[in-house]
Amino acid sequence: MSDSNQYTNSKVTSNDFMSGWAIALIIAGTGVSLPILYLGAEITLKAGFETALCAFGISTVVLSVLCILTTLIGNRSRLSTYMILSFPFGKQGVKLINLMIGICLLGWFAVALELLSEAINDTLLSTLNFDVPFWLISIIGSLIITSSTMYGIKSLEKLSNIFVPILLLFLIVVVYLTFDDQVSWDGIINFVPTSITLSTFEATSILIGSSILLPVLMADFSRFVFNDRHSLISILGVTIGFPLVLIISVVLAVNTGEIDIMKMMEKMDLIIPAFLLLFITTWVTNATNLYSVVLTFSTLSSKSNFKYLCIISSILGTLLAIGRFSEHLFDFLSLLGVFTPSVSAIYIIDFFILRKQVYHLEERKNFGIPALLSWLLSSIISLFSYYEQITITSFYFVDSLLIAGLMYFLLSKVEMKRSIRKKSFDSKVV
DSSP: OOOOOOOOOOOOOOGGGGGGHHHHHHHHHHSSSHHHHHHHHHHHHHOOOOHHHHHHHHHHHHHHHHHHHHHHHHHHHHHHHHHHHHHHHHHHHHHHHHHHHHHHHHHHHHHHHHHHHHHHHHHHHHOOOOOOOOHHHHHHHHHHHHHHHHOOOHHHHHHHHHOOOOOOOOHHHHHHHHHHHHHHHHHHOOOOOOOOOOOOOHHHHHHHHHHHHHHTHHHHHHHSSSSHHHHHHHHHHIIIHHHHHHHHHHHOOOOHSSSSSSHHHHTTHHHHHHHHHHHHHHHHHHHHHHHHHHHHHTTTTOOOHHHHHHHHHHHHHHHHHTTTGGGHHHHHHHHHHHSSSHHHHHHIIIIISSSSSOGGGGOOSSHHHHHHHHHHHHHHHHHHTTSSSSSSSSSSHHHHHHHHHHHHHHHHHHHHHHHHHHHHHHHHHO
16 A cells, blocks of 8 residues: 555555455454453453353454455445445534544553553563653653654554564463463363353453454455455454454463463563563554544544644543543443444445445435434444343344344335435426
8 A cells, every 4th residue: 555545535546456464464463452462361350261262252253244244345345434434324424423433443542552551660660660650651652652653654554564473473472381381271261260240241242342343444454455355364364363362361361360461471571572562562553543543533624634633632542541541441342332333234234235336426415314313223222222221132232233234224215215206206397
């Protein structure tokens, strides 16, 4: 992909096509991060191995199926997620969806920044016995990430392609050494916490919430791959990469009894190499994350300034990190599972069923009322399902998908019939 052309409002040309394997590596790299390692460890220590494994499996299947469909849409249309969403939601209506996506990405930026700051603090205490205020580390870290985002994002992406595979290989070696010296498979498989505080349903919902934005944004990756076959190859980053990282976190968590990856590494006398790799990969990943936040918010206004938005977004994310946003991580991820799946369902139905896999730019309206109503109503119903006020499928993220898809299809058909009648009436009048 050329640095100067992000194809935000146009189709990707063949000059910038790439292999699905390269995309799979990029997607897998998003999972080799502090938040996902933290998530896998906490779920395991709260729910036990068997429950965690079941949740890993269900969430991976759900995310993979959604990603397959949205990946094909991106590849066949060659358009960005922003452009694709503008067909069902409208050129102005899509701004509401982008606002929601931007806020979600900002939440992830805050979580990653907080965990990175904790990792830096733990390393300084462990190696130098030097205590630095958490808020100061967060601000310095945010300044580094923000300046990188504004002035060197492309170089950082190249750095990520080098260090993410190295970190993954390092973690696999650590797991191997753990089994070799201290832990058996039986000890992992039979692990049950003293007090189980997380059910399979809750763990699955949290995991799906952690990556539910990926199916929505998958078109931004798949529009660059060669063909449908390479699109499906790119999904391996989810199908294999996602559970692999979670399994690694399980082994390390059971072995050390810790949720924090740096505390795990400290107990295994690997804190320095682990810190260096985690610092670089998290720095790069969060700079890319902030870049996505700014690009998403920039679609809300044609007069937006990239650097101004970058600074404002960074300040907001840093304040959330200092306020210990990760303490509300499970609630945040659960709510993502309420409001986000319906977006994927709507544009899947729109592309494959209603538009017969063909987009015409002139067909976009300012506001796609059927899509907006479907998203809003399905989210409200799913919210009631989340708080157990009503029960439909017992999985509120599935409720969100099914209700939004069905509602959008029916409302769109009603709108089409109304439009046909109006045209017929107008022609008779003329």
